Amino acid sequence: MAGVARVLVDAALPQLDRLLDYRIPDSLEGVEPGVRVSVPLRSAKRMATAFVIEVAADADFPGPLSEVAAVVSSIPVLRPEVWRLARAVADRAAGSANDVLRLAVPPRQVRVEKAWLARGPVDPPVVVAPSLDGHPGLAEAIDAGERVALRVQPGVTEVQGVGVSRWALTLAQAAAHTLASGRTAILVAPDHRDQDQLERALAALVPAESLLRWDSRQPNADRYRALLVAGDRAAVIVGNRSAVYAPAEDLGLLAVWNDGDPLLGEPLAPYVHARDAALVRHEQQGGALVLAGHTRSTETQRLVEIGWLRELGPAKRIRMRVIPTADGPGEEALMAQARIPSVAWREARAGLEKGPVLVQVSRPGYAPGLRCADCGEAARCKRCTGPLRQRAAGAPPTCTWCGTPDRTWACPNCRSRKLRTSGAGSARTADELGRAFPGTRVIVSDGERPLLDVDDRPALVIATRGAEPFAPHGYRAVLLLDGERMLARESLRVAEDCLRWWSDAAALAADDAGIVLVGVGGALGHALAGWNQPDFARSEYAGRRELRFPPAVRMATVQGAPDAVEEALAQLPASAEVLGTTLTAGRARAILRFDYRDGAEIAESVHAEVIRQATRRRKPIPGTPPRGRQPLPLRARFDDPEPFEE
Incomplete structure (x- = not known):
């Protein structure tokens, strides 16, 4: 027996949000962590795509195992650091790791893969570290992997005759400093305007082949190419909220610009804000973490007040x-x-x-x-x-x-x-x-x-x-x-x-x-x-x-079928405070409040109930098509930015 592959099946069902064991046939080569494979789902009587997470000698499952059917691609597109991040942020938000991985790993592009496999050796470019005199202590903070709440100068300036915002130049210099040390820098910005400013500033500081764009407006082929390059060598990655999941084995800098902007909040389950994902990634992988902006969100202010972030400002303060x-x-x-x-x-x-x-x-x-x-x-x-x-x-x-x-x-x-x-x-x-x-x-x-x-x-x-x-x-x-x-x-x-x-x-x-x-x-x-x-x-x-509102505490909303919400609330730990339940159009919605130290326990309880409710047979919800896909009987949203709005 060649071994056992533990895989995560690419499926939206909550009950499949776990690793499944499959036997690797002796005749099948290339089964390694991170690659896409095809596996049978006996309960659904169909084939499904999955990511290989681990390869082990023995199975955890005591019964007979199905076999891995085929290797879809030999390129490990799911890097270990990305998998650990996806699993952690999904658990924190009582969600599914598959929902996070759809943001992190774009759809496969065969032509891009063939061109990538046929490439020749690439020498790492030479990057000269720029001066960071405008922000004393920033270079040292990056080298030491510190966590910084950065105040930037307002206004505009020039780089090689090109006008850019001062904030964009500051972050671009920090990224170039990181790249010069042979490590990857990820710059996360809310929208295309901010990304454009960063790219203009970086164009004068880093080689074009080391600057990668990562956002949802790209064609799938370009984004898939950026995934392969980022997983292969150090680079500067500029993108929107999904860029926080870009692969980087040696992450030297993760910077989030304007973290209070709602565009950095993920609108799809499990609704993890880019700032929260960045906090988790820093805890897992190290490197410097910079939250920068002309203003400061209350979430960042909380981290400053508890001593988790250090305040850092410019050498010269410009008063508008x-x-x-x-x-x-x-x-x-x-x-x-x-x-x-x-x-x-x-x-x-x-x-x-x-x-x-x-x-x-x-x-x-x-x-x-x-x-x-x-x-x-x-x-x-x-x-x-x-x-x-x-x-x-x-x-x-x-x-x-x-x-x-x-x-x-x-x-x-x-x-x-x-x-x-x-x-x-x-x-x-x-x-x-x-x-x-x-x-x-x-x-x-x-x-x-x-x-x-x-x-x-x-x-x-x-x-x-x-x-x-x-x-x-x-x-x-x-x-x-x-x-x-x-x-x-x-x-x-x-x-x-x-x-x-x-x-x-x-x-x-x-x-x-x-x-x-x-x-x-x-x-x-x-x-x-x-x-x-x-x-x-x-x-x-x-x-x-004083009012016990976020971000002083965490809040979550649980909604779905009334009986499912009632059962979920009954299973909550005593540390969860239920602020109330409303009923609208046959769907119930409850608001929970809890302290940060209790978040993991409450998320685990809610996620377990989401899975249990999803596996129960239920009558169709009134008003939905009889043969259409029925909504999940229970959904949860942790750290809802507007918990009191329907």
Whole structure:
């Protein structure tokens, strides 16, 4: 007997989230950890793909074993460090390792594999470690494998004549320093704009063959090629949230930019945030861990306060010239209540004499909201009751939920057919500012018309939050509008989200530019004006700790069939606090609260109940197709960012 292969079958069923033993036939070669194989599933009477996790001499299963049918690929695409990480983060979130591995290992590409196997020897490139004088102690922290909460300088700079954000240059220098020592650096960023900045900065510091991109927008072939290269030699890997699972046998640096951005939260089960996966990977594999940003999330602040992260800042602190209009005295404060107060007009006029001016707004479109002009009733869609909006001047009202236009709208309250706009989106703001500054270019960047860059010529750039284009020498003025509207969102994280949006937009300004925060004062306005975002994170975390809200504690939501949720709650350890259970459309949802030290025990209990409920025979859930795939009777989400929202 050639041995036993312990494999993880690629299946979505929770009950298959374990290693299964298969006998390796004497005639079959190439069965080793990390390769894909084909194995029979006797219960399903079909063949399935699996990853070989271990090869042993003897089986753990006492009965007769089925045989491995074939080796799908001889390349070990599942590296040991990636498997350990996937298993650990899945266990922490009461999820399945297969769900994590779908993020870590892209689908097989035969042509890419053939080209890879036919490659010749590759000499490691020579990389010169750049200076990190702008952040004293950062190079030493990387070499020592420390954990750092990094404050970066706002603004823009140049690398070999190419404009980049200062934060991107700092992380690129840290990555090049790591690569020069022969180790891999992984840089995780929320979206393609941030990745583009990192790639621009890295292009001047590391060879092109050592720079790997890793994100979901890539074709599968490119991503699979990056997987093979990353598993073969040291490199700098730049990507979105899934890049935290990239293979790296000798990991020297794992950096996460802007960890408070919700785009770093995985929307699919087991919903593990990239920051949490990075924390687990650092514990397992070592290397330096850097959480960086213009602002600081409350999760990072907690790690700083318990001593797990060390604070590190720049050698020279650049203070931005921020003007909160809500803090003006007397008559000036009253005038500041306008959407674009006089001080914002003055800064915009002065800025347009030198270059582009950024205007950040809260919503896209022309009129984000519509109301009856006579009685004020909110205009809603006849089909789905969603709110109506106007995409452009003169356009018919359109539902924001289902997209259905309504040309015959009439108020259900007073039967009036007259509408008035409520709020102003990017298109309406562009129209208004275009009339106020005749002859000036007006550029709109939002979800429908995203732009990565603008040039240095004078222009009014109207952008929704998160869609601000990059100006190579910085904006000459930045107007942050609709602050009160942004703060009106009901969320535990609305304050830190707003501070992050405003800080990231302000950081695109030139060093001498004026930044006007309209209509917001108090602690938020002072934090931005003084560029003291960590102080705000400290006070925000203190409030969460007093109320026992995340991240001072952990929370989880358990939902599914009412009887399944009830049985799961009955099996929980005594350390789990059940805040309540709601019932909606035949599905129950319970919220759990617990301390960090109890997380592993509670996750194990919930995961065991998910598997038990999945193996029980149940009647179809009302409202689902009789022969369609039935939803799992029980699902769990740990560290839900909005646990109190359905």
